[in-house]
Amino acid sequence: MRNKEPTEYNHINDWGLHFNPNFDKYTNVVSSDIYGFHAPILNISSKEGTNKMLETVGYVSDYIKSTQNKNNKDNKNTKNKNKEAYLTVHLHNGIPPEYDKLLENLSSIVEYAKEKNVKICVENLRKGFSSNPYNILKVVENCDCNITMDIGHTKYENRLDTVDLFAEYIHNVHVYENEVEGKHIAPKNLDNLKPVLDRLLNYKKDFWLVELMDNTSCQNTKNMLTNYIMKYD
Template sequence: MRFSKPEKGLEYTDWGLHFCSNIDENFKKGLNGFHAPIVDIGTPNNKKGLETLKNIVNKLDNADYLTIHLHNGKEPEYNTLLENVSELTEYSKEKNITLCIENLRNGFSSKPENIINVAEETGCKITFDIGHTPYENRMNCIDLFSDKIYNVHTYEKECDKIGHVAPKDLTNLKPVLDGLLNVGCDFWLIELMDVEEIINTKNMLNKYLEFHK
């Protein structure tokens, strides 16, 4: 699993910092989110990946949500995928955990219509990864995903060689952030690994929200 060790004075899970407009209230409630490892849940007659994810759910104490990938790079068999995500969604609900599926850069999960179809068919929520989506498609994703968006991975973009790129300013992110707030999503994960980049991005988001009010 991809858990980062908390840094002093900051609340970390996965690769970043939870951020939202009512962040203090959420932290008092024990806001805690996790990202599962990539496993195969789209191959018929193979329950290993599903059992791996169920075991993770069992180990999460006081978790608010769990984000999963729908596949490991291979094209999933659709009905098998729906069956497994539906089962995991219900299993997570029993533990008071919200299951979220994430859009990816390539393959099945890079197509927004596949993400929303799975979410609607199974009852799970969506983790919208901004950096996995081309600039020109981001607003369309927000319109399509709408109230299914539970949280957002927020950074500039992801590149093959250097990974997640921090924003230098909010020029490209501002329209997306506006759109997210318009559909009621103010819960974002600054998905960066460098502490200074996380803090700089957090400061920009705070200033953005001050002017957005």
């Protein structure tokens, strides 16, 4: 869960509960198994936004190193490896980006992140430039990065087509029912989500983040996903 009180890394903590059927434990804190973060919302086509994003990549890298070192000291017989290290980014903060500058700046961020062993994942948004899936696709193709697909940012009727379009580049998926007036709504059941979850699994995209604000909703949704996965053919 994203912390409510400020911490050194509060602005880059991921928001929700990681879920993957291949993991034998699920936790609402960043663990030695998964290093997942959400960057602050910035305009990457600006110099200021780019510098802040580079700084954020540095924070992520430092956090990973310090956590791994601690785990290695606590567990001397276990060699701790970073299995998942990613940073989800918004391309803009509501201000229409300058496209050429966006590509130039994001490319530099991606290259720096690769040096730091951090995977950059661009998130589709509800409004503006990043709400057009073809814009997202062009950016990730040009900048050699990945996609965080946010299901709730996509209209129900467009979700399957969006999965098909993004499939090659999806690294992780934000899973919840829908976003309404800025609030993430937890699913009461998986009736509406099942078609898009089926399509994701057809592409073997099973690394998901239940992006909800309270632990009870996260756990309830995770339990539904667990039952769904067990029955999936």
